[in-house]
Amino acid sequence: MPLREKKYQVHGLTGQFCDASSELMYRRTIQESVRLEFSLAVSVAACVFGMFVISDYYLLGLTRSFYLLLTMRIVVVSLCLLIAFVVRRWSGNDYRVWLHALPLWVFATGIILIVPLRPESLSTQITAVAVATMGFYLLIPNRLTVVTAASLYLNIGFLVSAVLFAGLTPIGMLLLAVLLGMSNVVGFFALLRLERLQRKQYAMLYEERDQNRQLHNEIAHRQSLEEQLRIAAERDALTNLNNRGHFMKLAKGLLKRSQYEKVPFSLFMIDVDHFKSINDTWGHSHGDWVLTKIAGVCAESLRPSDVIGRFGGEEFVVALPNTSPSEAQMIAERLKMKVAELSSMEEMSKLNPSITIGVAATSADDVGLESLITRADQMLYVGKRGGRNQVVVCRDARSDSS
Numbered sequence: 001m002p003l004r005e006k007k008y009q010v011h012g013l014t015g016q017f018c019d020a021s022s023e024l025m026y027r028r029t030i031q032e033s034v035r036l037e038f039s040l041a042v043s044v045a046a047c048v049f050g051m052f053v054i055s056d057y058y059l060l061g062l063t064r065s066f067y068l069l070l071t072m073r074i075v076v077v078s079l080c081l082l083i084a085f086v087v088r089r090w091s092g093n094d095y096r097v098w099l100h101a102l103p104l105w106v107f108a109t110g111i112i113l114i115v116p117l118r119p120e121s122l123s124t125q126i127t128a129v130a131v132a133t134m135g136f137y138l139l140i141p142n143r144l145t146v147v148t149a150a151s152l153y154l155n156i157g158f159l160v161s162a163v164l165f166a167g168l169t170p171i172g173m174l175l176l177a178v179l180l181g182m183s184n185v186v187g188f189f190a191l192l193r194l195e196r197l198q199r200k201q202y203a204m205l206y207e208e209r210d211q212n213r214q215l216h217n218e219i220a221h222r223q224s225l226e227e228q229l230r231i232a233a234e235r236d237a238l239t240n241l242n243n244r245g246h247f248m249k250l251a252k253g254l255l256k257r258s259q260y261e262k263v264p265f266s267l268f269m270i271d272v273d274h275f276k277s278i279n280d281t282w283g284h285s286h287g288d289w290v291l292t293k294i295a296g297v298c299a300e301s302l303r304p305s306d307v308i309g310r311f312g313g314e315e316f317v318v319a320l321p322n323t324s325p326s327e328a329q330m331i332a333e334r335l336k337m338k339v340a341e342l343s344s345m346e347e348m349s350k351l352n353p354s355i356t357i358g359v360a361a362t363s364a365d366d367v368g369l370e371s372l373i374t375r376a377d378q379m380l381y382v383g384k385r386g387g388r389n390q391v392v393v394c395r396d397a398r399s400d401s402s
Contacts, residue, residue, distance in 0.1 A: 144192060356388045
């Protein structure tokens, strides 16, 4: 049998889960409704039991038997109402079996005591016992085993009292035993079926919730994988900047928006100076480390609206929307200065890193991104031929005139 099915297997005679932890969880989920139903049922039953004092008075008058019955009924009603109040106000999470079983035994004792005090009313008491037996099983929510024990106590005690105090004949005792036995059988199997159905419903609901939780976790896992795949497709693995393809996609969108809004647009091409020498001298792993440091400095120095990506090798590219050539030059100079400040780091002191930046800017509607990249690349090579570690700006004539 699968572990899940075994966990929610219901016992054939008690109607409870065979697994103790599952039964405890089930009890805790129905605790509030059981408290309400139990306190209400006990209160109603106590009131009905107390109301029979009227019939006692008409049958017995103000006799000693009447006062004994009155005292017994007051005790039973008071105890049951007190238990109902305590159960209703109980704030603990544990299911108190003895507290739920106590009123059943109190009621049973009270009904049994009626026989010696009113033996002439045996015929009516038989009906009351049969009804009380069914009520134990069906009206008061409880454990099947507890209800069965209380019902057997009531029936056996009533039979003994009927024989001792009401002069019940053997034939009458046999017939009464059969009647009460039938009441117990009907009540037992009715409550057993109800207990089993309730637990099967709970097991199905819990399994559905468990499946929903697993589905939710699976969806979250797939979303996480999709996000990882998206990042892998959009990000450069070394520098964590936008890769070339994703940068081109973002930059084209920014350029179109700038052209639509009639605002200037600028673009940088950045190259790490003497990077081949760094690789040859210190090794490729050290060169990769330098690239990540420079990429981090550049990304931190840009504005939130700017987009940076790794164009390839030691080259980076930056798109700056709504940025004039003069503003672009100021930003490029700041980038160059920030990279130069890396030399103050002890591990960078021997490398003396620097960058050369080519800048292209435009405010024309017919200029494409590839054209801007080409012009910025040309300016980059002008700067590299001119000694590196500098910013060279290519100004668009229409941009300057505006």
